[in-house]
Amino acid sequence: MALLGQTVICGLLLGGMYALIAIGMTLIMGVMKIINLAHGSLVMVGMYVTYVCYRTWGLDPYLGMLVAMPVLFVLGCVIQHFLINRLLEVESILPENQVLLTVGISLVLTEIIRFIFKSDYRSITTPYTGEALLVGGMSVSIAMAIGFVIAMVFTYLLHLFLTRTDLGCAIRATAQDREAAQYMGVDARRVTVITFGLGSALAAAGGSLLLPLFYLWPDIGHLFTAKAFIITILGGMGSTTGALLGGLTLGVAESLGATYIGMGYKDVVGLVIFLLVLLFLPHGLRSLVKR
């Protein structure tokens, strides 16, 4: 019983942080209708910003996050404004050339970071790294618990922002129907720029929360792109609640797989779920509700 509890706790806590990263991706996907394959690289850049803050000023990663988020917001806006929006305007042979562009952006970001920081593994040690609460034979990592709570707070704040503010409504309107929103006076260009910035900032937040738990190297982005992609498909594109549920599901599924099938098959579990969802629930978890 303790084993099952331990597994589920680990999965839920990790899943919460996956969800935060995936929400950034799902937001961009909803509004832009493109898969942002540079998302993991944005997480990586955010982690490096937090890392630099820690190394230079000794800033705790949870405070460093407050630096990384604005930096990534600006970076996201710049990428959207100067790169992706330009491609949306031109007719091209390839219908999905924005997706290819995001792959390019991801490569450029990774190599710039490699150029500055080399391929070395880096990590930070905080007073709470490696600390854990033991509850009835189950261990709860402090850093993971804090990360989970912050991730949930951000998710809730984002939900409020999308439902209660004008800008949030404009984002949702653009996601539903870009042209109709434009007829209603929504500046779609501006909305896409802000959405991309917001998605990037959330990616940075997710990365910063993982930094005290994990380690950092320039190619770490692919890992997060893959996870966020699976979660986005699982939760249905463009749905915040879906991404949250998707993240938690993936986290728990991976954990259960690692405990009861074998650690070597951890990634297989995630990918099998991905395939099953594509085959039987093409609209993600939402199709369960509709039935």
Add this chain to the structure above:
Amino acid sequence: MRKKYWLWVLLVGLAIGGLLVAGCAAKGPQTVKVGVILPLTGSEAMFGAMEKNSFLMAYEELKAAGKTNIKGKEIELLFEDDQGKQDVAKAAAEKLVNQDKVVMLSGGYTSSCTKVIAGSAQSMGIPFLIVTGSADDITKSGWQWVFRGTAAPASKYTGALWDMMEKVIKPQRVALIFENTDFGTSSAKAFRKACEDRGIKLVFDQAYEHGALDFKPMLANMKQTNPDVVFAVSYVMDAAMIVKQMKELDLNTNLVIGGGAGYTMPEFRQNAGDASEYVASVSLWVPNVAWPGAKEYFEKYKQKYGSEPDYHGAQAYATMYIIADVLNRAQDLTPEGIRKALKETNLTTIMGPIKFEDWEGFTNQSRPTTYVVQWLKGKLEVVWPENVASAKYVFPVPKWKERG
């Protein structure tokens, strides 16, 4: 018109080729050429560069001591890149022998490349002194031109550990975890067999995917089997994550032993912090081993190149010393003369004593000295064999909660 064009190309080509040949020939007689094949680009490049630097550093020292001058001729090192690929390694070996006319070959980082180079050297009748490649079958093929001094056969890596297991650790319930790569699974296979032979019970045996974020499900599972010793084969960052999470789970054992690789690197200590304390590992070399020159090599390398070398660098450094020793002793600088001199080698290097012998089916294989090391007060100390130990081992290690 077209014909003329081709004629020109041919002429120019011949002229350049002729110059090159003439240049090489003119340079030839004054030096004794030694070919060194290492992965200088590709995914193994980091280690290839470390070995090349170590070769050059040893060469400079030998030169200063006047040992690179063989009967009026200077030793010249010719480095070739194998990119970690077998076909490139073969081409490099043939080029060095046929074009550059080297008197002997050295190098060999990955086992697969080393094997190809060894095969070529054997068929061409050129002595080949291996630096790192450690698969058993390379020196088990009966190839008399192939010598392995600084590298232990893979199956003998854990020699010192089993000695210590029998005398000190005496494990009852062993847990085995390993990354699901070639290196991990083959190390695990050897370990599993060694346990079977000694009748030691393996209570937990699981592979994991390299680069995982969370090892706790696996470790929690392991905790339930209540092992007294854990043997883990991991790369450096996984190693750090595993011991950190063992601490989080309050998973106490008498000893955690790493199967080399990750558990001995400075990055492991940096990333795992306190959790790395008392972790033991098998190792081929550590800077503070008792062989003369080891510590000096480490310090000098660190100062010169700004990074810490590991045993790969030490292997290359020691190999350069063997090469100089052999060439100085060789009666004549023909392949046969050098082979004879290699066979008579008896030299103590920073990797320990080197003597090429035939034993247990191996040919020209130096008997390896392996160690058990342990992190004590933040430093990697040799704890076994006891005659070269730099510190007394701690066993069984204190429980997580009892540590200050």
